[in-house]
Amino acid sequence: MWFLELLGADLDIGSNSKFTFISDRQKGILPAITRLFPCAEHRYCLRHIYENMKVSFKGDLYKEMLWKCAAATTIPEFTLAMDELKAFNKKAHLWLSKIPPLHWTRAHFSGRAVSDILLNNMCEVYNGKIVEGRDKPIISALEYIREYLMRRIVTVLNVIENSEGLLTPKATEMFDKIKQDATHYMFSGMEGITTRHAVAALWEKAATGGRVGTLESWVHPVYTMDRWKLVYSFKVNPINGRTLWAKIQLPTTIVPPKHHTQVGRPKKLRKRSAIELEELTQSGRLSKKQTKAACTKCKNTGHNSRTCKGQAEAGTSATAGKSGKRAKVVKPGKGGN
Incomplete structure (x- = not known):
């Protein structure tokens, strides 16, 4: 509750906010989000669901069936996938049915968030970027993050300057694949990037004299170059070094806590889960x-x-x-034998 209250204050999220949260099913997080943000959508990370499922139901087939259920984009498709799991193992179907599908399946997502993400990999990406700075004192850690953001923004702005077209480079790549596959599809509707069915319908409408315009104009604005430029419009400017920082006279001196050096080399990387270790083994990079x-x-x-x-x-x-x-043991002779 304390953490989410501060997060809501920092991001200006009210109780009626329609943000989308994604997390594991930690017992403290679930009631806290429900209480503080009752209108928000809360998704469960599918990797954590599978880690819990794997305790009782082991095997790659369970993982494939779980992903098939979660990746289904329509209710009938989801129901069919769940029926397949039930036919394979009734206990596994009963275990998964206890988790409300609106939290982990694309077919039940509200559609408010223009993203069908099922994993909270964004947190892992963030952890990976600050791994060299998070063991530093708080001021040094913040300075590390600030310097990284400065470099990141400049790098993205250079990519934006050299990019052409209405959509971002990644969205353009995805949309080109959709247009390539659209010749074999008929119409359907979905949020976010226009689906193959919708592209086929737009082509049919254009062929019959309808006003369609460019196909890219039918894609959601969050994937456009204009929105990408807006995201990186904020600049993190350089600041004076520590030698120029103003010194404040305080009545008390804050000293660092006593530090006890632990035995062994300090660990920076987080502990990998059983699933990640299994994936590393399958990829050919065996652990020693x-x-x-x-x-x-x-x-x-x-x-x-x-x-x-x-x-x-x-x-x-x-x-x-x-x-x-x-x-x-035979000693070699003069002949070297």
Whole structure:
């Protein structure tokens, strides 16, 4: 409640706001959003739903069925996907049915937010950008973020200056793919970027003498270059360095808390979930955790080439003794044999 109250004050969000929140299903977040922002739409991150689902229902097939249900854009399509899950496992269907679909399926989204995002990856992107600055003192951390924003805005403005067309580069790429597929579709309607069905209907209307204009003009304004320029119109200007900061005379001196250095190297990266570790393994980048590395000299495990003294792997001597064989060291002669 405390965090969301401050967030609402900073973003000027009132109780009647129709913002869209996306989060995990943490028990404290759900009632707090409902109480403070009763008119807001609250989506649940599908990755967290799958992590909870995976505890009882393991396997890639459950993941595929869950995504099929969440990605459905119409109620009949969603119902059909849920029926397939029910036919496969009734208990999994019952578990998923307890989560209201308006929080995690595109077919039940209100449409107020011109986005069909199902994951809160934006938070992970933010965490990734500030990873080098978040372990610094608060002033230094804010300075790190401010400097990053300055570089980010300049970089995007350079891209905007070199871009052409009505839509943003990413929206143009997506819309070109939609137009390419639209030749095989018939009309339907949806929020946001115009669908293949709508493009086909617009072509048909233009062919029969209707006034259509450019297809890009039918795309929602949030994907236009004008809106993109408006987003980055605010500039973060440089400020004076610390040597020019005004010194304030306070009656008390604030000293930093006592710091105790922990054992080991400090960790900056967050702990990966079981799903992320599984995806890393499937992508071919295996983790070396809980694995034994072999020495590059003697090919035995338990040590590396720097500490290698020609020792055998643990258990080798015992094995050799049982088999009745003995190791023999022969010094090379003059001939080098």
